[in-house]
Amino acid sequence: NAGVTQTPKFQVLKTGQSMTLQCAQDMNHEYMSWYRQDPGMGLRLIHYSVGAGITDQGEVPNGYNVSRSTTEDFPLRLLSAAPSQTSVYFCASSGTAQETQYFGPGTRLLVL
Amino acid sequence: GQQLNQSPQSMFIQEGEDVSMNCTSSSIFNTWLWYKQDPGEGPVLLIALYKAGELTSNGRLTAQFGITRKDSFLNISASIPSDVGIYFCAGQQGNTPLVFGKGTRLSVIA
Numbered sequence: 421n422a423g424v425t426q427t428p429k430f431q432v433l434k435t436g437q438s439m440t441l442q443c444a445q446d447m448n449h450e451y452m453s454w455y456r457q458d459p460g461m462g463l464r465l466i467h468y469s470v471g472a473g474i475t476d477q478g479e480v481p482n483g484y485n486v487s488r489s490t491t492e493d494f495p496l497r498l499l500s501a502a503p504s505q506t507s508v509y510f511c512a513s514s515g516t517a518q519e520t521q522y523f524g525p526g527t528r529l530l531v532l
Numbered sequence: 533g534q535q536l537n538q539s540p541q542s543m544f545i546q547e548g549e550d551v552s553m554n555c556t557s558s559s560i561f562n563t564w565l566w567y568k569q570d571p572g573e574g575p576v577l578l579i580a581l582y583k584a585g586e587l588t589s590n591g592r593l594t595a596q597f598g599i600t601r602k603d604s605f606l607n608i609s610a611s612i613p614s615d616v617g618i619y620f621c622a623g624q625q626g627n628t629p630l631v632f633g634k635g636t637r638l639s640v641i642a
Contacts, residue, residue, distance in 0.1 A: 424574075453629065455632075460541075460634060461634060462538075462620060462632045462633055462634035462635050463575070463620065463632040464632075465629050465630075468629055478629060510574050510575070512574075516627075517624075517627045517628070517629065518563065518624065518626075518627065520565075520577050520580065521577070521630065522577075523574030523575050523576070524574050525572075525573055525574050526572075526573070526574050
């Protein structure tokens with residue numbers, strides 16, 4: 421199993437550009453989530469999904485969209501990037517919300 | 533929303549020393565978790581605690597779920613250079629998403 425994979429590893433965007441951060445897992449996990457990590461702020465939940473077709477907002481959802489059309493994939497979309505979205509983004513998955521979450525390696529995003 | 537207060541924010545210790553860090557919350561949690569993040573990687577689960585008062589070890593790591601269910605601590609004994617990283621506590625109540633602390637950055641001086 422590859423576990424949780426994220427692409428790209430690094431990305432530089434200009435303000436206003438759009439992009440999609442990809443996340444995939446091959447463990448047949450129902451629960452997937454997106455976090456952003458900023459210095460001194462820990463991990464903050466952006467969006468999460470308890471299963472295909474179901475998504476919900478986390479602590480900091482503004483400026484981000486998600487969809488869950490399959491169990492395996494949970495892409496995160498930035499429709500119009502802003503410098504405040506410069507961060508490291510982590511995707512995580514688990515069998516259910518109460519089980520151990522496995523994190524991907526992260527995507528480092530710089531918005532100029 | 534719920535918040536976890538994790539302390540200390542950072543620590544510089546000599547190799548061989550013991551380390552202690554803790555998390556407190558104003559809310560009750562049913563689960564406490566401790567993760568470690570190595571530089572440039574995602575967090576990895578170290579220890580999971582599911583019962584108030586529970587004391588669990590994983591090698592040189594020991595964690596406890598506080599009796600009040602509002603706190604937890606992590607101890608690392610005889611630190612080694614590979615213990616360097618950021619340690620996060622996380623709490624969960626029922627089916628709600630995990631809430632993470634802001635992390636403790638550990639540096640080990642050989």
